[in-house]
Amino acid sequence: MTAVASPDVVQRIGQTPLVELRSFSTKNVKMYAKLEWHNPFGSVKDRAAYWMIKDAEKRGILKKDKSIIIEPTSGNTGIALTGIASALGYKVEIVIPEKVSEETKNILRHLGATLHETSDDLCPRVGSGTDQSIALAKAISKPRPDIYYMPNQYENDANFLAHYESTGPEIWKQTNGTVTHFLAGCGTGGTITGTATYLKEKSKSIKVVAVQAQKNHLLQGLRNFEESAMPDLFKKRQSVVDEWFTATNKGSFDAARLLAEKERLLVGPSSGSVMESMLATAQKMDSGVLVGIFADDGRKFKSLYVREGVFTEQEYDRALKNAKHMSSLAYSLS
Template sequence: MKASELAPNLRVPVITKYVPEVLDRIGNTPLLKMRNITKGLAKKVEVYAKAEWVNPGGSVKARPALRMVRDGMKAGKLGRGKELIDSTSGNTGIAYALIGKILGFKVNLVLPANVCKLRKGMMASQYSANLILSDPIESSDGAIRLCRKIYSENPDKYFLPDQYNNPSNWAAHKETTAREIWEQTNGTVTHFLAGIGTSGTLMGTTRGLKAMNRNILSYAVEPAEPLHGIEGLKHMETSIIPGIYEPSVFDEKLSVKTDEAYKMVSRLEEEEGLLVGTSSGAAMVGAMRVAERLDEGVVVTIFPDSCEECIVAHGEF
């Protein structure tokens, strides 16, 4: 059976109208229960994932992008003709571009040239952002460095939210994602996992959940290999470590191989009817690894985006 037949209401929202009300639809995403891939687990173990592609812009990144923009405006760093600039491998860029289009500021995005065509198209054609491409051989770290260089040459022209080092990034998740998970599970959540890129989702959601119940255990999901194929995630040991990343916040790190993540993407489509991106596949590999250890518990993770086209389009920049 095709995924679209199993889950007809969970298609990706690609076209968004540029009205201010769109921003009110960021957050409050569905919490999906895994019903089939969980069949071998103990009876009292439940596994859930937040369907973050329902956000305007199609990913979890709408949350931190909006918060960083609003905090920047409050602090007087954006507005009065200033332009936004930041480095991104895709989803944050799409979110900035959408928000910029609605709130009326120009958005410049520095991204590695190997970001897939679909994402580049969404950012540039659909939401009118200016794309600056960095050397793909340096991956996202090259984009970070180029962005800093452009900003430092003209600091008065730009607002640089700097998603890797901006506390507003994780604060968005502490206040929204964590609260939603708590309410949607009626406070029964016992384990939380998220993949780490900027680490904002993991840092903020973990802090929020542990504030409500300090016994909740939190896990970082990381690519097992330095050179990997899990879009959006970072292998911390071989990357520029984000300033907001604090290993003491979570309890354990789980390494997931690219092949495992890809296989899980296929299983989620075939068994759950969900079309998710590779980072969601990695998150679910981690969630299942934790769930298999338990006799009872409520395990929650994040599905950052869908974008199955990016899997198909490997190698087409």
Template sequence: MGKIYNSITELIGHTPLVEFHRLEKALGLKGRIAGKLEYFNPAGSHKDRAALEIIEEAEKRGEISPKKTTLVEFTSGNMGIGIAAVAAAKGYKFKVGIQNGVSIERKKLLEAYGSELVNPPEDLIKGVFEKGIEAFNDVYQWMLDTTPDSWTTRQLSNPDNPGAHYRHTGPEIWEDTDGKVDIFVGGVGTGGSTHGVSKFLKEKNPSIKTVIAQPDKADVEHPVVQGVEDGGFHGIHAVHDENGLNPMAPTNFNDKVVDEYETVTYAETLRAIHLLAHYEGIFIGASSGASLAIAIKQALKDENKGKLIVPLLPDNGERYLSEDLQRVREDVEKKASF
């Protein structure tokens, strides 16, 4: 019998988990790596999950409806695209405040879904990177004040963001591995996916280790290649140092569900991206590359022999082609440690 879906919202989730056998063999890995390919979501990233959850939970509470509400968000990328797609599918207007560093591809995708792109005042954007996460509230208030009948999705502090991954992404990983996952690897942007997935997995098995990929401080302070900007690589930020969580840690993020923070250079990120494309035919984005690089480092350790490592791979590389993410730079990649 045929199957006709009623909306693209029904296609969100149940993304594939793929083991990278050829990559494992080429690098002589001791552990196994199975990537969660989130670009199989209809709008191309794991943010589709949070966008749908945030909007539908607000609808259930009676806070928004397509006939009366304009959704607003301040974002640099995939969350905006996810909200834009879900908003279009449900009939909402969507106004998005653009951060610095948004690739041309992502801007055009937002436009394609009918979003209204605006640039918040420079002093408000500057405040975000000087004062940390709390300064986002000033941007949100400006957007609400300038948009009649608006409601902000507040990606950094909305509990339905990690809730989407706790209720869906985590269970998918658990079920697809038959509960055999040993190590989960992710990065921190809004904090939703890492918090939600790790919380669920640890409730199932407390011995599962969660490792967070963080941009190398030297790369962030002295960027030498495109893709390193605004305190991190596309989609991930350094939220933890020797003093604990820093001001860029989003409200969604829960440090208690994390076992280890490991730094990754942009050279290692690019190397991981190019290796996966070459050996597995999978072209991933920068945040995915960072998580994969950490997974490779974990899989090279003797202590992880035979263990199953699952990195969350948020999106693919097609929306970063304007930055030459696909181009192999030997002067950069020779600095990679694997």
């Protein structure tokens, strides 16, 4: 059965909480997590999806009850686009790598998306010869521009603006301008470049750490820029990045487990990657305030975590039961 959210769900996008990771903060180095799963469809991608849809509406590209939105995605953008678009009266088709978790694909179907699966890695690759998901989405949409609209999160400036206009200002306000280090995982580059550009306009001394995944990774939502070319959206503003950190599968999963044990936070793999980078960055600091983007929680990743030995089924169920700061979602996970 398809679930369609109410149109007013978009009013819940943004203004996500910033929580201190007290088990990891010290007297002089404070660590904070921006909990993006508090967006209605459960991830940081709600922001970009909404900004891209509204931009297309303003430009007259989208027409209610006629237009179909199609997008290649590793999951969260697809969930956000499907949920928001369905609430606003549009149909959605998602081109998705088959390696994405079954929980994610079931959520997309539940929200009403038509899925086209490809044999890509976890993130649809950009660059010649490796972009099966992107190529398929373009092949479907290009012959019918009167019906199909592909937001193309990899090139769409509305993705950048979503974070320049919302995530960045929220972090600056929530930290009272004390943030010294900003860390975020990298997929399209919209989150890190949009947020960092705003923060650096407020204080040029803020250091920005970009988190990429190891090669051949299991970290849904992240990419490795040796395996896959950097998206055009990221290339435009990559100069805002001061340092790069390569997250490993093991380090990310260990950090996810540590967060469950120490902070009672059940996070997704890419949030574990950001935590891994925060711990490494903090070790090199005498003082400062670190803010990391925790893109989504762990509710979509039980099968992955059990398969990879991060948690047993019983440990996962216990972590979920005891988890703090869990949000209500605009869809059912069952």
